[in-house]
Amino acid sequence: MKKYLNLNTLYIVMGIIAFGSFLIPQAIDMYHLQAQGISHIADDAERYMNNAHNMEGDYTITIDLSDPESNEGKFLFDDEEGNQIYVSKIIENESNYEVIFRSSGTYSRGGATLVSGIEHYRNINGYTHELKAEAHATYDGDTFKLTPSSSSALHSRSGDEFGFYLFPTDKNIDLEKQPNIEVTITNLQLNLWAKF
Numbered sequence: 001m002k003k004y005l006n007l008n009t010l011y012i013v014m015g016i017i018a019f020g021s022f023l024i025p026q027a028i029d030m031y032h033l034q035a036q037g038i039s040h041i042a043d044d045a046e047r048y049m050n051n052a053h054n055m056e057g058d059y060t061i062t063i064d065l066s067d068p069e070s071n072e073g074k075f076l077f078d079d080e081e082g083n084q085i086y087v088s089k090i091i092e093n094e095s096n097y098e099v100i101f102r103s104s105g106t107y108s109r110g111g112a113t114l115v116s117g118i119e120h121y122r123n124i125n126g127y128t129h130e131l132k133a134e135a136h137a138t139y140d141g142d143t144f145k146l147t148p149s150s151s152s153a154l155h156s157r158s159g160d161e162f163g164f165y166l167f168p169t170d171k172n173i174d175l176e177k178q179p180n181i182e183v184t185i186t187n188l189q190l191n192l193w194a195k196f
Contacts, residue, residue, distance in 0.1 A: 034157075035157075036157060037107050037112075037156070037157025037158050038105055038107045038112045038114060038154050038157065038158055038159065038193070039154045039155075039156075039157070041107055041111065041112045041193045042112070042120060042127060042154055042193060043127065045122055045127075047195055047196060048111060048112075048193045048194065048195055048196070049193070049194055049196060050120065050121060050122060050191065050192060050193045050194075051191075051192050051194075052119040052120065052121060052189045052190065052191045052192070053189070053190045053192070054132070054187055054188075054189060054190075055115065055187075055188040055189065055190050057186070057188075058184050058185070058186050059076050059077050059085075059184065059185045059186075059188065060076075060182060060183065060184045060185075061074055061075075061076045061087070061182075061183050061185075062180050062181070062182050062183075063087070063090065063099060063166070063180065063181050063182075063183060064179055064180055065090070065097060065166075065175050065179050065180070065181060066175055066179035068089075068090035068092060068097070069090070071087045071090050071099075072087055072088065072089055072090075073086055073087065074086060074087045076101060076183075076185060077115055077188065079115065081106065081113075082104075082105065082106035082113075083103075083104070083105050083106060083113055083114065083115040084103070084104045084115075085101050085102070085103050085104075085115060085116065085117070085185075085188070086101065086102055086104075087099060087100070087101060087102075088100045088101060088102035088161060091163075095169065096165050096166065096167055096169070097165070097166040097167065098149045098150075098163055098164070098165050098166065099163055099164055099166055099183065100149075100150065100161055100162075100163040101117065101161065101162055101163065101185075102159060102160075102161050103115060103116035103117070103118070103159040103160050103161070103162070104158045104159040105158055105159055105191070106158075107157075107158065107193075109195070110194070110195050111192070111193045111194040111195055112191075112192075112193040113190065113191065113192055113193075114154075114158075114159055114160070114190075114191040115188055115189070115190055115191070116133075116159065116160055116162065116188065116189055116191060117131055117132065117133025117151070117162040117185060117187070117188060117189065118130065118131050118132065118133070118151050118152075118160050118162050118189060118191075119132045119189045119191065120153070120154060120160075120189075120191045127153075128153075129151065129152075129153050129154075129160070130151075131148050131151040131162055132187050132188075132189050133162060133185050133186065133187050133188055133189070134185070134186050134187050135148075135164045135183055135184065135185050135186075136183075136184050136186075137166060137167075137181050137182060137183045137184070138181070138182045138184075139167070139171070139173070139178065139180075139181045139182075140173075140174075140177070140178045142171075144167075144168055144171065146164040146165060146166065146183070147164065147165045147168070148162070148163070148164055148165075149163040149164055149165050150162065150163040151163070164183070166181055166183070167181075
């Protein structure tokens, strides 16, 4: 009887160890996914492949420069599936204004999606990113190309940021006469990560 009890105990202990060796890595992976989000998936080249596609279309937003803070949270893009691009902030410099867009995507253990002005990809040197979006603005009847001001790698759980200067350096602006500027973004990127 004692030998039978010891074998049962051994089988139970082995079962617990086997079950734990399966569950512990899964729990660690879930922790990293919740803590790091898309960055965790993008950094894991052994389990996830990534691809980016250019999105067709023009995406337009009107920005009120008489009250820059009122623009925060305005959507440039929202696919109602979790991918969004919205105004993070408007920065007023000495001679210009800068609009910063925040991209927010979706992620799960099966992969991630992010619509952004930035293409995220891997090359031979590792993980990198490149601003692909282009912007034009219409102000007081004139249309002009905007100059990129900034772009970031994946720096939060769900996205990145990119920005443009709102006016060329030689453009005269009169916010009392016309406080609104219409910004149109093209060449947005659909970044996809899928599990192998």
